[in-house]
Amino acid sequence: MQELDYPFDSRVVRRKKLSLKRKLLEQEGLMDKKIAVLGGSTTAEIKDMLELFLLNEGIRPSFFESEYAQYWQDAVFGNEELKALKPDIIFIHTTSRNISEYPELSDPEEEISRKLDRERERFQRMWDQLSQDYSCPIIQNNFEYPPFRLLGNLEAADPHGRVNFISRLNACFAEYARHHSSFYLNDINYQAAEYGLDRWHDLSVWYLYKYALSLEAIPFLAFQVSNIIKSIFGRNKKALALDLDNTLWGGVVGDDGPENLELGPETGLGEAYLEFQAYLKELSKCGILLTVISKNDEENALAGLSHPQMVLKSKDFISVTANWEPKSENLKKTAQSLNLLPESFVFVDDNPAEREIVRQQVSGAGIPELSHVEGYIAALDRAGYFEATTLSGDDLKRSEMYRENAKRAELQASFSDYGEYLASLEMKAEIKPFSPVYMARIAQLTNKSNQFNLTTRRYTEEEIRMASAEKDTVTLYGALADRFGDNGVVSVVIAREEGEALRIILWLMSCRVLKRGMEDAMMDELVRIAVKRGKVRLIGEYIPTQKNRMVKDFYPGMGFVQTAGAEDGSAEYELTGLSGYEKKNRFIRVNEGA
Amino acid sequence: MERQEIYARLKEVFADVFDREVELHDETTASDVEGWDSLRHIMLISAVEEEFEIKFDMKAVRELKNVGAMVDVISEMAAP
Numbered sequence: 001m002q003e004l005d006y007p008f009d010s011r012v013v014r015r016k017k018l019s020l021k022r023k024l025l026e027q028e029g030l031m032d033k034k035i036a037v038l039g040g041s042t043t044a045e046i047k048d049m050l051e052l053f054l055l056n057e058g059i060r061p062s063f064f065e066s067e068y069a070q071y072w073q074d075a076v077f078g079n080e081e082l083k084a085l086k087p088d089i090i091f092i093h094t095t096s097r098n099i100s101e102y103p104e105l106s107d108p109e110e111e112i113s114r115k116l117d118r119e120r121e122r123f124q125r126m127w128d129q130l131s132q133d134y135s136c137p138i139i140q141n142n143f144e145y146p147p148f149r150l151l152g153n154l155e156a157a158d159p160h161g162r163v164n165f166i167s168r169l170n171a172c173f174a175e176y177a178r179h180h181s182s183f184y185l186n187d188i189n190y191q192a193a194e195y196g197l198d199r200w201h202d203l204s205v206w207y208l209y210k211y212a213l214s215l216e217a218i219p220f221l222a223f224q225v226s227n228i229i230k231s232i233f234g235r236n237k238k239a240l241a242l243d244l245d246n247t248l249w250g251g252v253v254g255d256d257g258p259e260n261l262e263l264g265p266e267t268g269l270g271e272a273y274l275e276f277q278a279y280l281k282e283l284s285k286c287g288i289l290l291t292v293i294s295k296n297d298e299e300n301a302l303a304g305l306s307h308p309q310m311v312l313k314s315k316d317f318i319s320v321t322a323n324w325e326p327k328s329e330n331l332k333k334t335a336q337s338l339n340l341l342p343e344s345f346v347f348v349d350d351n352p353a354e355r356e357i358v359r360q361q362v363s364g365a366g367i368p369e370l371s372h373v374e375g376y377i378a379a380l381d382r383a384g385y386f387e388a389t390t391l392s393g394d395d396l397k398r399s400e401m402y403r404e405n406a407k408r409a410e411l412q413a414s415f416s417d418y419g420e421y422l423a424s425l426e427m428k429a430e431i432k433p434f435s436p437v438y439m440a441r442i443a444q445l446t447n448k449s450n451q452f453n454l455t456t457r458r459y460t461e462e463e464i465r466m467a468s469a470e471k472d473t474v475t476l477y478g479a480l481a482d483r484f485g486d487n488g489v490v491s492v493v494i495a496r497e498e499g500e501a502l503r504i505i506l507w508l509m510s511c512r513v514l515k516r517g518m519e520d521a522m523m524d525e526l527v528r529i530a531v532k533r534g535k536v537r538l539i540g541e542y543i544p545t546q547k548n549r550m551v552k553d554f555y556p557g558m559g560f561v562q563t564a565g566a567e568d569g570s571a572e573y574e575l576t577g578l579s580g581y582e583k584k585n586r587f588i589r590v591n592e593g594a
Numbered sequence: 595m596e597r598q599e600i601y602a603r604l605k606e607v608f609a610d611v612f613d614r615e616v617e618l619h620d621e622t623t624a625s626d627v628e629g630w631d632s633l634r635h636i637m638l639i640s641a642v643e644e645e646f647e648i649k650f651d652m653k654a655v656r657e658l659k660n661v662g663a664m665v666d667v668i669s670e671m672a673a674p
Contacts, residue, residue, distance in 0.1 A: 015641040018613035044633045204652050215640045
């Protein structure tokens with residue numbers, strides 16, 4: 001919804017929150033999540049704003065909200081209502097108003113360090129207790145700088161200064177976050193700086209209503225928290241579709257010629273395009289795929305792309321499309337060729353008319369408002385499209401994997417028989433029960449996979465860990481490598497014993513490895529384990545969503561027989577005769593490595 | 595600013611904040627309007643401030659006993 005897309009108008013968002021919420025609730029396919037807001041100050045409006053921004057990301061939250069400033073008590077001494085909710089996410093909204101002991105001017109340095117330790121331990125006790133009781137991701141504010149500085153600039157250096165104390169405390173929080181997965185810092189210290197400390201603080205709403213930040217800043221804070229949450233639940237964007245003329249360089253290559261493009265350190269504008277490209281290059285290193293969609297003759301586009309000053313080289317782009325078709329169509333085609341959904345793209349184009357077409361034709365795509373090149377980086381950076389909550393090895397390698405896929409496609413074209421092609425890939429898979437090193441990736445896959453996903457059940461890392469520890473549960477991850485490279489973990493299956501049967505409650509696969517026979521190898525392994533556990537049949541479920549039509553007939557294709565079906569399209573299937581099961585996998589060597 | 599103009603703009607603010615039309619008179623107080631609780635009151639005050647580009651000081655906030663009082667304060671503070 002445009003009112004809620006960055007940069008939103010805080011006044012409009014707050015004033016019209018009821019009607020915005022009403023409209024957002026009309027969307028289909030919302031993902032339900034339970035969120036506990038534990039506050040050290042008033043949180044009512046923060047909760048309402050968080051709700052709007054989450055709805056805008058397709059997440060429908062239900063809330064638990066602490067009584068005023070009861071965050072620590074609710075966490076450490078327990079709260080029945082909170083326990084009953086079983087939150088999926090806990091957000092702890094504390095601010096520098098909640099620091100219990102600041103240094104006194106007369107304190108010796110050791111006493112200040114002790115105060116720091118006590119404060120850290122107080123929070124840490126709460127976090128440890130919460131993770132033990134709820135096993136869910138925790139989002140914790142760090143501390144913003146105070147509105148006043150008794151010692152002025154000395155506060156930064158002198159340990160008695162609150163500015164210094166807060167900086168040290170923030171470093172402690174960051175240290176904890178670094179060593180605890182599923183613990184995320186919401187960096188209000190940066191947010192307040194970005195917003196402007198004087199606009200962030202509003203003492204009258206503190207005195208009157210105990211809001212620890214200005215009402216005007218609340219949507220901004222809530223937006224940041226919603227970005228972290230949607231990232232945890234796999235709702236980040238995955239790719240950029242980039243325009244060329246006046247987006248990656250100044251000028252129009254077809255009219256001006258590549259030699260006259262504004263790109264390079266010689267001019268201010270040229271410098272700005274360079275820096276924008278450098279930012280995009282860094283994004284691609286984080287695993288964001290770069291593609292080009294340009295209205296140009298291909299020849300001209302390529303001439304521009306090989307400009308000697310380009311920071312982005314042709315190998316940085318997964319695909320380059322230059323023609324005169326509508327950009328919305330090209331975007332859909334690019335998405336399809338990469339097995340991504342069009343809404344996973346951020347469309348970067350300086351031309352408002354092109355943005356409008358894509359806005360109308362590709363619902364859900366990210367479309368930053370670009371007006372002048374010096375604002376391009378901010379428009380991408382501040383919108384939180386790619387909010388990183390973890391940096392998994394897989395993320396960092398993603399572009400590489402897509403490039404390998406392009407090579408596979410080339411190879412495929414050289415074979416007339418698909419089986420021969422698969423054989424030539426020399427695929428090797430590792431299909432084993434969940435193991436600790438892969439928990440983060442497995443949880444990420446359950447949240448990101450939409451298309452090849454039979455039940456679309458989402459799991460947090462803790463839930464994955466718990467599932468793998470249960471005796472009546474079979475868990476399998478599948479990692480696939482071939483002569484072109486390693487795809488990492490691409491398939492996840494969870495099944496639970498049910499009498500003489502094994503019920504498959506989760507079956508998903510990354511679209512990166514479609515049509516490679518990986519699902520056959522997974523099924524073989526699952527059947528082997530089922531038989532070993534003395535089971536005689538498998539039960540499979542299909543729960544339709546707007547995105548998983550691709551696997552509607554997955555179980556029949558695997559030889560299952562339908563046993564139940566409902567009006568909404570969901571269905572249940574059975575595979576019997578497991579003892580006489582014939583292996584399906586022909587092209588992948590499984591578990592032959594160490 | 596004329597009271598009539600203030601009323602017209604106030605009605606729009608109320609309609610947004612309550613997501614429906616609200617009857618407003620000088621004597622209207624929070625207890626006359628369904629959903630006008632203390633939390634909604636905070637949002638209402640700030641929406642009014644932003645509509646008229648004014649900022650009530652803390653003392654003024656306390657004196658906003660009814661809609662008429664609010665109109666009085668706005669007419670004093672808002673630019674014509």
